[in-house]
Amino acid sequence: MPNIRYDITSSALPRIQAKLLYITAASYGDDWHSTMHNHPFAELFYVTRGNGKFLVNSEVYNVKEDDMVVVNANVTHTEARINDEPFEYIAMGIDGVAFNSLGSHFDSNVSIHNYHDYKHEILFYIKVILSEASNQEENYQEICNKLLDILIINMLRRTNIALEVKPEEFLNKHYHFVKQYIDNNFHKEITLDHLAELTHTSKYYLAHVFKRDSGFSPIQYLNHVRLSEAQKMLTNTDYSITQISQLLGYSTPSYFSQAFSNKFKRSPLDYRKHYKEGQMDENRHLPASRA
Numbered sequence: 001m002p003n004i005r006y007d008i009t010s011s012a013l014p015r016i017q018a019k020l021l022y023i024t025a026a027s028y029g030d031d032w033h034s035t036m037h038n039h040p041f042a043e044l045f046y047v048t049r050g051n052g053k054f055l056v057n058s059e060v061y062n063v064k065e066d067d068m069v070v071v072n073a074n075v076t077h078t079e080a081r082i083n084d085e086p087f088e089y090i091a092m093g094i095d096g097v098a099f100n101s102l103g104s105h106f107d108s109n110v111s112i113h114n115y116h117d118y119k120h121e122i123l124f125y126i127k128v129i130l131s132e133a134s135n136q137e138e139n140y141q142e143i144c145n146k147l148l149d150i151l152i153i154n155m156l157r158r159t160n161i162a163l164e165v166k167p168e169e170f171l172n173k174h175y176h177f178v179k180q181y182i183d184n185n186f187h188k189e190i191t192l193d194h195l196a197e198l199t200h201t202s203k204y205y206l207a208h209v210f211k212r213d214s215g216f217s218p219i220q221y222l223n224h225v226r227l228s229e230a231q232k233m234l235t236n237t238d239y240s241i242t243q244i245s246q247l248l249g250y251s252t253p254s255y256f257s258q259a260f261s262n263k264f265k266r267s268p269l270d271y272r273k274h275y276k277e278g279q280m281d282e283n284r285h286l287p288a289s290r291a
Contacts, residue, residue: 013153016165020148021093021200023126023133028052028087034078040177040199041095045069045079046115046126050086054079056110066116066123068155070099072109073173090126093200094148097165118158125151174199174206175213179221186225187249192218226250227263234272241268 021041025048036055045054047067054061054069056077063069071077081087101111115122129147132140152165178195195218196203210218226248233244245256260268 013156016149016152017096018145018148018152018165019095020129020133020144021095023090023092023130023144025090025130026088028079028081034080036076036078038074038076038177039093040173041073041093042097042099043069043071044092044094045071045089046091046123047087047089048123049088050081052079052081052085052087052089054110054112059110061110061112063112064114066114066119068113068115068122070101070111070113072098074177075109077110090130092126092129092148095200097152099165113155113159115155115158118154121154122151122158125154174201175210178206178210178218179214182218182222182225186222186229187247189249190219190222223259223263227260230256230260230268231264231271234268235275244268 028050045063045068047063047065047069049065051062051064054063054077056071056075061069062082079087079089099111125147129144129151132143132147156165177199181195181198182190192203192207196206199206207217210216210221214221216224229248230244233239233247237244239247241257242253245253248256250256250259257268260271264271266274
């Protein structure tokens with residue numbers, strides 16, 4: 001048998017700088033309550049069984065077995081089963097890349113590709129990554145990320161349309177994600193640990209980049225948003241101090257009053273009283289209306 005040598009030439013494919021943040025196998029049952037959400041990183045969903053639907057922004061996409069749903073960072077989405085049909089999938093959070101499905105009819109930040117004919121490749125790598133992450137043997141992180149690179153290259157090879165993978169543009173996505181999250185959820189209990197968990201970063205890194213980009217720590221910004229809302233409630237509503245503190249997510253009315261006084265140099269009640277007296281003074285100086 002003659003020796004056959006295959007020379008490996010250089011590849012024109014740019015280096016893929018993807019980092020696997022997590023991988024999870026999900027089964028959609030009666031106890032599953034998915035809500036619209038977004039992440040500061042991309043996600044891949046591979047449907048392993050059944051049929052379901054993906055809600056992305058205001059669009060609804062039906063998905064079936066062996067569909068891969070590609071969702072870029074900061075895209076609002078959720079998943080759901082159809083009626084009582086089984087719906088199972090494997091999801092991966094991926095940092096460092098953005099996917100661009102050129103020439104597709106999908107939104108530029110989401111696309112769906114079916115890999116039924118190549119599941120022996122695509123699903124094989126996904127399951128090996130899942131196994132490595134589950135067993136967590138020595139250096140499993142390196143193996144997971146190398147396999148992720150291979151998975152993405154196979155996706156490019158086996159996709160009918162031009163699926164372009166590109167490094168994320170320089171933009172502090174963690175800052176923008178956390179700012180948006182606080183703006184929309186300031187009335188809930190929010191801690192730095194919780195924000196770090198949402199962004200898959202350390203709380204020290206997150207506090208550093210948020211303060212670098214905003215001048216506030218995340219908790220300082222949370223307090224800023226809450227107290228700005230408190231000003232509006234004190235001047236535009238008749239809510240009590242207890243009601244306002246509860247609506248804004250403060251643990252106690254006294255803690256709210258202390259935070260308000262520290263910022264505005266007067267108590268919430270004094271602030272409301274001063275505002276109403278100012279309104280009365282303005283009304284006294286208004287010209288009388290003619291009959």
